[in-house]
Amino acid sequence: MDRRAPPTRCAVITPFLNKKSAKGHVDRRSPEARLAEAVGLAAAIDLDVVYAGLISLSEVKPATYLGSGKVEEIHDIVHDQEVGLVFVDAALSPVQQRNLEKAFEAKVVDRTALILEIFGSRARTKEGTLQVELAHLNYQRSRLVRSWTHLERQRGGFGFLGGPGETQIEADRRQIGERILRIERDLEQVKRTRALHRTSRKRVPYPVVALVGYTNAGKSTLFNRLTKAEVMAQDLLFATLDPTLRAVDLPHGTRIILSDTVGFISELPTQLVAAFRATLEEVIEADVILHVRDVSHPDTDAQAADVRDVLTELGIDLETGRVIDVWNKVDLLTPEDHERLTNTAVRTDATERPVLVSALTGEGAEALLSIVEGRITAGRVTLKVTIPAEDGEGLGWLYRHGEVLARETDEDGVLRVSLRILPERAALVKRRFGAASVRPG
Structure with a gap:
């Protein structure tokens, strides 16, 4: 029953x-x-x-x-x-x-x-719960008005010197302020932990690709499609709240960390933007940002503008080529609209060209991964490194600091490694193995 x-x-x-x-x-x-x-x-x-x-x-x-x-x-x-x-x-x-x-x-x-209530019901991790509680408390603090009689009661002091004491509203405000300080300290620790994780990823190094978009644009469904994960994905506003990270291998072997983040919405409360700053730093620090749009929605342009507003508020420059527009849910379009958007995409400059996908059917998913890989590797250089075949430690060093594209051992027992790496790391390779052992690829 x-x-x-x-x-x-x-x-x-x-x-x-x-x-x-x-x-x-x-x-x-x-x-x-x-x-x-x-x-x-x-x-x-x-x-x-x-x-x-x-x-x-x-x-x-x-x-x-x-x-x-x-x-x-x-x-x-x-x-x-x-x-x-x-x-x-x-x-x-x-x-x-x-x-x-x-x-x-x-x-x-x-x-x-x-929106605060929705976020409160969705939070699953300790971090998410803390962030929502912080936003709630900041909201409640502004609502401590004399709307109920109990707020006008006074708490008496102790002994003869206690005086009239403090009103209930002052006590409530003080308690909320103390709780806010405790949560902010806890979230500062979360921020430091995330920074350590990002530092360790940079040492590996795996580029980070973050999914952003309006709530219910299909980010989690696309995340599941690309990572073969099973993150909650429903036709529901704010179905997922806590960020999820998974490793993904791109078509030519580049490994990335894909991050699914909280959905945005128009007039997103400022308390939430501030509270979720630690989570949104995954977006701020990302190498590539995938802006997922529901192009079947009648308000898709307005939703995209709202997302760009939040990204700008986070200090992200939208003109640097880090953001790739992903036009999702093309399976819901009529054939005529599908053709029209395809033609629009083709006519757009290559650096700003959107990618048409359907997270549900998989249409365009492989093309999206190829474009992400091209965007990530565009600024990298290829080196040929020669090391002794028995130098297992040296080979492991190359795998940790760059992207090994190929390796082969010649008849003389010399290992030749093709390596793709960030330009600023090329000097590091030459110092480790000697300039004579390293040449452009």
Whole structure:
């Protein structure tokens, strides 16, 4: 017998400024597309969406965000539909949230709060849990307003000199501040550990390729396709949260570390960007970044712009050739759209040319790996190194510091190794084996 409580009945409200009030500001998405995404966010945390609606605003009201007429209208909907939670797809101030809860007689969450809840439910590792808790606490600290009477109670001091003590709100704020400091120290240790891992990978060296993209663009499905792994991949916003790394051998033998990262979303809460800085450093330090786009989605251009905004915020230069656009889900396109996008890709300059793939069917996956390999090895030099066949330690050194393309032993017992390596490491090879034993490949 299933004794689980039924899902919370939810109303999703997407307010937007009408054209007259927007004063020239052009939203990347239509209101209908924003509402559809908001419903997807609610579904991602198993809310039972019983009502979803758009609200056109002439202005944002300081007290309630919405106009009084709309507030009454939604109150009736909440009452008639027995709604327990109202998701307002906007950034509400603490006062607006409190006033709406009183008016609706139901719990109200804004966009930031709901995304934080989703991340909290998805976190699996200690690191992910810490990052989400840090974002939650920073959000809660800004919400410590006098909305409940218990926050105005005072804690008395001890003995005769205790004085009036501190109010409950001050105590809560202090406790949150102390917890934030502890989490930040723990995350600093995570950051140091990641830095050590990256340093060790550079010594090997394996290039790092990071998958980024809008949530639900198919990153995890593509990750599974390229690595033959089984990372959770569902048609669900933020299906995966914690980063996953796997080694992948490219067509001509180059080994890379492929990293699957958290998905981005429009208006990603600043608390989350800050909290996930340690995780996103895998993207910042990556040799190549694969920007995975769902080209079957009607808002694919707007989603791509949102991802580029976050990458720019992280300090990543999008013009350096590190980013490869991956146009995913081409299996969902009509034949005409597939041909049109293929022609568009062919006409694009080779340094910026997107790759059409279907992570589900495997179409374009091998071509993508070849392009990644070409991008990684473009700046490397090939050397021919001659060493004695019995120098096993020297051969191991070459494998650790470069990419061995071929090796053969001649009749005189001399081992000739073809090696691809970063230009700055060429001098290191000559010092180790002697300039006479090393020549350009």
